[in-house]
Amino acid sequence: MAGQLFFYFLALLTVAGAVAVVALPNPLYSVLSLVATFLGLAGLYLSLNAQFVAVVQVIVYAGAIMMLFLFVVMLINLGREERQALRLPVQKLAGTIIGLGVFAGLVNLYATTPLLTGAKGLFPAARLAEVGSVQAVGRLLVTQYVLPFQAMAVLLFVGIVGAVVLARRRAR
Amino acid sequence: MADLAVMLVKVVAAFGALLLLAAYMTWAERRVFALVQVRYGPNRVGPAGLLQPIADGIKLMFKESVIPAQADKLIFVLAPLVSLVPAMAAFAVIPFGSSVTLFGRQVDLIVADVNVGVLYIFALSGIGVYGIVLGAWASNSKYPLLGGLRSAAQLISYELSLGMSLLGVVLIAGSLSLKDIVAAQAHYPFILLQPLGFLLFLVCMLAETNRSPFDLPEAESELTGGFHTEYSSMHFAMYFLAEYCSMITLSAVAATFFLGGWRGPLLPPVVWFLVKVVAFMFFFMWVRATTPRLRYDQLMGFGWKVLLPLAILNVVATAGVMAFLG
Structure with a gap:
């Protein structure tokens, strides 16, 4: 029961973080949301007894790589107008199509393959x-x-x- | 249920002790600093100034917290917490005594024995850097931003050598758990086998906590106060506490990895652990009182061109000897 609550909390954190990355207008907030997603993923690894993978996830992704992203965002420090100017209608259209395509692919994968009941790996x-x-x-x-x-x-x-x-x- | 109660007591006791020690280290630092400079230091509040940290705490709590008008308010307020929480949480994997019997049950004196304990500490120190960088950015002011960038560059550079300097001990002990590392030092402390590793760790420890002679991020003469220039009141106090908590945690790591942790003759284990940690804290203060600050390019050059190659050499040599001995 406690384990399940833990899972739903982490899953919520991971997904909400991922949504916030694309939804938030301020790039710095997007970077921080991605950090939250990575921390949620690390928590999920922990609940699978994969402590090493969890800690490396935090050190490499949340610690090192996102710090690099943060540096870039901070040093460029885009103003409000510049952020808007980058949003061409073509980009929006292309983004929508690609996003929907990936989503359809994922749904298809989930519907057609026995992901949940498939063979277990070497290290459950x-x-x-x-x-x-x-x-x-x-x-x-x-x-x-x-x-x-x-x-x-x-x-x-x-x-x-x-x-x-x-x-x-x-x-x- | 009883396990949960034991856990809660351990958490509260360990972190209460950590905060108390951090508070008294500010007093000790000022006294030691004063002694070195032939002054008295704070000695008015209570006997020998012992109530000074409490007076400071009350003063900071009642001060107004000024938030700059141009600051990003949410991040400005959250950043000190992002610094403090990992600094405190890192202490959880450090064994501060052997097991004791309380009310008929065996209790290990460690908050959480994680089998990747060493990496856990590094992961948290990596998260702690966010507190500094975000605080610096959210202030929206030039001195904090410059100080924050310096801090981040320094912490990331020295974290590498810090981790590498501990790897030799990990190789010898054959475990990443701090409890096993203390257990492996039953006969002699690892400082005898890893003198180079110990020296490297000592230097990196100073740099990781932004302490003199590596305290460039808050070089007063050029950057006012560094990343926390715009902070006041409890928000400032949190940064201050975070610095002292990470000093204590790194002192405890040094004691655990190189001096046998809580092991020692005659005195009870917890006392030995405290003696070793306080000795390292004294080292921090002593160095601060007697060394001048490095220049920024010297700091980066030293970290990448001297410390890191030496740390790699230490790991390779240790691994070679371990492989040779089987």
Whole structure:
């Protein structure tokens, strides 16, 4: 019972945050709403015994990435008129069509596939509590998923080198 | 039901003690600072000035809270809370004593033994940065904005080295839970195995709490008061408390990771824990009283070019030795 209440509270927080991101006129408020969504998601992970994923969600998304967004919004600090000027009718139309398309796709997926009764993954909540979520993620990363893990490391490294090169060029 | 009661008592006791300690640290800081400068410091209110924090608290509560006309009022009021709540909540995973028997039941002296305790502390300190950045932005004034940007850049830079400096201990203890880390130090404290990690943590700890010599975000001579320039009354007090709470929490983390937490001979565990935390707090004050402030480019250069490589070296070396020993 308490678990269910917890779930509905977090689900509400996540969805309301997501709606607020697009509905609020002030970009800074949108960024903060997205933080709320990420915190709600982290809470949902926690209720699935995936503590590691939950904490990483907060550190990486809510902590680091959204802080970057916040910096950009704060430094650009758009006035009311500039915000309005960006809203071309074409953008609105395209946004509506794409949004409805994605929504229809999701509804279709929900209606046609047995999402709720499908096969369970390797690590359901009960098994995670037994193994420990850090150990489970760590072991999978260096065994089954070692190639994608290494590829991602290379990708991030290229990103860092790229950032340094761009910053250097600007400075000259 | 009884479990819930025990939990509530623990939460209230731990956070009450944290706030009390934070309040008295402001008194201790002023006294230590005065001693270093051959002054008396606050000694009028109560014996040796011991009631000073209470007088300060009452004064702050009755002051008017001024909100600038151009400020974003909602965020202006919420930002100090966003700073204070994570700073206090981070203390929850720190074991402040061994288990005791109360009314016939075993009670562990830790609010919540989370198996990703170390990461939990980092996640909360990441959220705490929002309090500073939002407060700075919502004030809609140039000094707070500059101070807030500096703060955020500094906190994000030093958080990396702070986390890396603890990884060596995590590798040796084989757990992210602070309770297990204390248990792993039954024979000797980890400062003996991780002297470099300890030094790195000590430096990053000063930077993470915006303390001298890394207190650029509130450099009075150039930025007035930094991100909290426009804050007054209880809203200011919350920022102030948040700073002291995170100082205490990081002191407790240092004691737990490198000095064996609540372990020690003769005295009861809780007393040992307090002695270690207060020793680190004294270190904070001592450093503030004796070192000049760094320049901003020196601060960033030091963090990225000295501390981070050393921290990575420490992790790699520790991992290598651990792998070699099996």
